Amino acid sequence: MNAQELLRLADDELILGWRNSEWTGIAPFLEEDVAFSSIAQTEIGHARAWYELAANELETDADSLAFDREPDEYLCAPLVEMRMADDWARTIARHWLYETADRIRIQVLLNSVDRKVAGLAEKIDREETYHRIHAEMWAERLRDEPKFRDAVDELWPYALGVLPEEQRSLFCEAVERDESEAIERSGHTEGLRPLWEEMTMVRRSVPGASW
C-alpha cells in the first residue's frame, strides 16, 4: 500500500477524531459526552497507527505527518472536515455514514497482501465494532426525524467521496441509497483551515521542540 493511500486513511481518522472531540463537555447528555470523547480518542489512535506505516515509507515520523504539513497537503475527505458541534442530527448523520464507509474499506484492507496493513486493519476492525454499534443505535433512533433525514441527504455526496469508486456500490447497498455524484477528495471545505490552525498551534509555536 503506498504512502498516499495510507495518508488518506490517517487524515480522515485524525480530522474526524478532532471534530468528534469538539463534543467533549457539550454533548446533549453525559453518556454522549463520554461516548464521543472515547470515539475521538480511538479515531486519533487509529490515525497514529496509519501515520506510522506511512512514516516508514516516507522516512519521517507520525507527528510530522499529522502536524507539520500545510492544510492543502492533507488528503482527508471533505466529509470529515466540517464543524458540526452545534448540530446533533448532522453529527449523527456523518457519524453513521462515515462508520459505514469505513467498515467497507477496512473489510477490503483485511485482505491486503501487505501483512502490516492487513494486521492493522484486523485490529482496527475489532475496535471499530464499538463505533458501529453506537452509530447504528443512533441512526435507528433518529431515523424518522426530519432533521436527521435532511442531514443524511445533504451529506450523502460527501460520504460517497470517502470511498474509491469501486467500493461505492457496496456503500449504497449498506445504507439503502442510490449512487449520486460524489464530492471527491480533490479539494477542501472552508472547515479545514481553522481546524488546522487550532490543531497545530502549539506545535508551530516552538518548531522542532521535543514535548
Added chain:
Amino acid sequence: MVTAERVWEALAEIPDPEIPVLSLVDLGVVRDVEVDGERVHVGFTPTFLGCPALEVMRDQMAERIRELGAEPDVEVLSEGWSSDWITEEGHRKLSDSGFAPPSGRAPATLVQIQTGTHPCPYCGSTDTRLDNLFGPTPCRSIRYCNACRQPFEQFKTL
C-alpha cells in the same frame, strides 16, 4: 546472566498504568521474551490503539529490564491484542476490585450489549444492563446492576 523466567517475573510486577490491580503480564500484552546474552527482546502488543498508556508501558518494561542489568529491546507487535488474552489470574483480580472482566470473544461481536449474561462483580447477579458502551478509557464500558443498584465498569471484549 538474566534468564527469561526472571524477566517474566519482573514484568509481572509492573502495574497497568490505568488499571493498577492488573500487571502487564495479567493483561496479556507481553507476548514473548527472548534473552540473547545481555540483550532482552520483549514482544509487546498494546490493548487499544488509542490507549495513552502505551508509551508508559513500553518505558516501564525497558526500565525494569535495565534494572536486571540487561539491554532492553521492546518491540511493538502488529498482532492485535484480544481481551481473551487476559489471564485467569487477571480475571480474578479484576472481579476482586469491583471490575467486571471481559466476556469471551467467541459467541458474538455484539456480546457487550446482551442482557442477562454479565454478572455484577459486587453481588454476582446477571440482572445487569449496559449504561454506556463507552467509559473512562477505550477499554471499558459502564454497566448497572439492577439487583444491588451498583454501577460498575466492565472490560470491553475485543
